[in-house]
Amino acid sequence: MASTAKRTITVHHVRALLRGARRHGLDTVPLLQAAGIPPLLPGDDRARVTPSQFALLFRALYRATGDEFLGLGPAPSRPGTFAMMCYASLGCRDLGAAVERGTAFYRLFPGGPDLALRRGEAEAVLTVRGALPDPFVDECLMIIWHRLCSWLVGRRIPLLRAHFAYPPPPHRDEYGPLFGCPVRFGAGATEAAFAAHWLAAPLVRDEDDLAVMLRRSPFELLSRRAYGTTVAEQVHSALARALRASPRLPTLVEVAARLAVSPATLRRRLQREGTSYQRLKDTVRRDAAIAGLAEGREPIAELAARLGFSEDTSFHRAFRRWTGTTPGAYRGQ
Known part of the structure; x- marks a missing residue:
């Protein structure tokens, strides 16, 4: 008997991955076929794929582009950049220091994502500064950083809100379950907020844990999680x-x-x-x-x-x- 599925993924996210492939001049049909996705499926607005199919497509594009941003960022990010950022952040005393070190690390690279942490008495806000070529990159950055922070402290950090500085996409209903918090489009900035006390949480991971996590990343961090909080x-x-x-x-x-x-x-x-x-x-x-x-x-x-x-x-x-x-x-x- 076939198993009951995890939540499926909207075809709009498949299309986002394929935009990066096309920017590299890649033929998308073999990539889709290798992932078990019918080549005509992305043409249907209501179509969906399984997490396994999406993961296969993601990894195929990662190999084909040699770019951690899959051709969607302002400049390529060489494979291994994310891993080195994680290793650089791992020795920090608490989550706040790790986030500040990680965001500073990426600002060393021309065209790298410009993220900033804003500390308040009640809230901490992680902001994506500057306009990136594709909104999908904004979304991936927010998801990956939120889940990386949760992984570092060994507990799920509930988001208070997620705001995006662009109009709502056709698949706007996907975002609430994806981020597990209220979502707003057309905001002044792309940012995610969480309770400020998490910044003082100690890191509970070591290099052995990181090596295991990196073998499954970044798709593992992008996968939708059902936290049971709603x-x-x-x-x-x-x-x-x-x-x-x-x-x-x-x-x-x-x-x-x-x-x-x-x-x-x-x-x-x-x-x-x-x-x-x-x-x-x-x-x-x-x-x-x-x-x-x-x-x-x-x-x-x-x-x-x-x-x-x-x-x-x-x-x-x-x-x-x-x-x-x-x-x-x-x-x-």
């Missing part, structure tokens, strides 16, 4: 676990009981986070369907039954609504 994440995790065990997903009443809240309270909290129980059910089934089709071994009729669809036609209608194409076309593209 109600939507808790519901999503409950639904994903249930789908691994049975085609029948629990009702809202059943999930509310597991979370020790009333159904009305659960509905209100999900609405406050910009989602709904039905939307989360669709997301879990959609991601599992895409993963099953990408793996390519399970017959579509069996996949539909495993995901709780009593008829193939119902599954086909749902999949078209989710992705803009049919299961057979997705697998056969």
